Each structure stands twice: as structure tokens, then as C-alpha cells.
Amino acid sequence: MDQITIRRPDDWHLHLRDGAVLEHVVPHTARRFARAIVMPNLVPPVTTVSAALAYRQRILDTLPPGTDFKPLMTLYLTDNTSPETATEAAASEHIHGVKLYPAGATTNSDAGVTDLARCEDTLAAMAEHGLPLLLHGEVTHGDVDIFDRESRFIDQTLEPLLQRHPSLRVVFEHITTAQAAEFVASGPDRLAATITPQHLLYNRNHMLVGGIRPHYYCLPILKRERDREALLDAATSGNPRFFLGTDSAPHARGAKESACGCAGCFSACAAIELYAEIFEDAGRLDRLEGFASIHGADFYQLPRNEELITLRRQDWTLPGEYNLGNDTIVPLAAGQTLRWRLDGQQDTP
Ligand SMILES: NC(=O)N[C@@H](CC(=O)O)C(=O)O
Ligand SMILES: [Zn+2]
């Protein structure tokens, strides 16, 4: 097969940042995806409907004329997010979820939730109005090993949460373990998961053997090979509750190549191409469209995109870095040759 044509995909987990970085990263996503769920972990975090709408406008303002990329906004859940705010968010056509960051779990999560018990009424309002809860699913207690934080979250937080709120719709973001894949597959229809390219491509050896490679460092951290295999099985299974979410998370090169480097992999510049390669290597190219362009829209109860994209089999090499204004950014798979190329793609490193 020399080309694949699929419905235009959507990215159900994306960081676009703000200010000077925004204009450098948005075009990569807008070229590939019709819509993206935009994460609210800015500084300060996006905690109100008006802040989300203002951020949405800043994103739209950076788009080249004629681009019809749609940012789907989210709110950042805090201990103090009120049920009224959740109700107001649910009523906005531009807000599609509320994001739970356990305080201290990841990049810009300091304002996150310290105890989910404080959010019960807000979660009930979200359930009532059908507004999904999006999870960074890791516990943060200092005594829990970083490699166990996701599986511990399932037992301690997620399972009880689903029981307490029997109609709450939940997206378990960027799952990284066999346990998470199994939990979602055996869970109710109102539970879904996104899977990143890095967790489908790499295990922790890629990050730690033969030298420490900070550009593989993201949270939740890369796990074992058997976890990667389970995620690959889930992504390519055709199960509609697994869908594409890149978690593309830009950090300047200097902030990653540091004694205390930031967590996050930037993949927006080659995201659908990487997933195509992953699905082809798994012998499941026929299931790429479901994962990338259908399952997420159905879960979020949004129309499927009608427009198509075409990927052609043509080698191209990902730049070692992209311009970020005053700094540069090193993408996932930097310098590697990819075999699927998006029709009409222009390289603008
Ligand atoms: N995934 C990451 O490692 N980093 C994300 C935050 C997140 O999604 O947890 C970021 O904002 O940089
Ligand atoms: Zn996260």
C-alpha cells in the first residue's frame, strides 16, 4: 500500500502552551488534526469559563487565515472549582471537559487537586450535565514508587470514583500500563483512554540504557516492554474506548536537557505519521482511522470529521529541532526517518 486516506484525525490530549510558544506549536497540529482537546495547565491554570474562552481566542488568533482547526477547551479542576463553574462549562459549546491533575503529579500541577473528596459536588454536577472528567491518573504520595503511580491510582482513586459517580464520563489520559489498558477494556462504556505515540513506541530502556535521554522523559513515565505491548494491543484492538491523544507537550530544549529536566515529549510535528507507522508495524493499518478519527469523536459525542487526509509512503527525516522563537524544541523521534508523509506537508523547522 502506497497511500492511506482516512477521515481527518483529532488529537484528544494536547498542550499548546501560551504566549510566544503558542504560535510556534499550533501550526503543526492544525496541519494534521481537525480538532484537539487543549490542556489547561498554563501558568496560571485555566480555571474559569472566561479564561478558557480567552485562551481559545488566543489560539484562534495564531491560526493562519483559512485554517479551520477547532480548539476544544478544558478547565483545570482545583479544590475550589464550584459546581456552578462546572455547570457553566457544560453549557458552553467550546468547553468539553474538566481536567484533574492530582497536585504535584506533573508539569504545572501545583494548583491541582489535593483531595478529590473536596470536589464531590462539582463531580456530581459534571455527571449531571454530561461533562467528561479527564484524568492525569497518578497518585503522588512520596512513598509510592514512580513506576507504580498509575496502577495505584486505579485502585485508590479511579475505581472508587467510578462507583461514587455512576454516570460520570471519564477519560483516563495517556495510559502507560498493562493494568490501565485492562481496566479500561473491562470497564463501563463511559470510561475511555487516550494513548500517546511515545508509550506505543518506547519502554523505559529507551530512556535509561546507555545514557539518560531526557527527550523520552514524560509523565506518566515510560514503563516496561510488556506494558508497551499491552498498550499497542489496546490501541490496535478496534475497541472504541481507546483513541488518539498525543500529549504533545512542548518544552524548550534547555529545560529538557537540564539537571532537573521537564517532563513532556513534543510530537505534534509528526503525530499522525508516527501513529501510522506504529499501526503498520502492528499489521493493523486498517484500524488507524478508528483510533485516530472516529472513536474519540464518538466518545465526546461530537460529529465525525468529514474531511479526509492522505498519507503517502515516502521517506522523510524529522528535523533534530524546531524553532521556538528564542529557543528550540527537540521533537520525539528527532532526526529519524519516517515512512509516511502527509500530503501537502511543508517542513518549517
Ligand atoms: N506529559 C508530560 O510529561 N507533561 C505534560 C503534562 C501532562 O500531561 O502530564 C506537560 O504539560 O508538559
Ligand atoms: Zn498528564
Ligand SMILES: [Zn+2]
Ligand atoms: Zn498532557
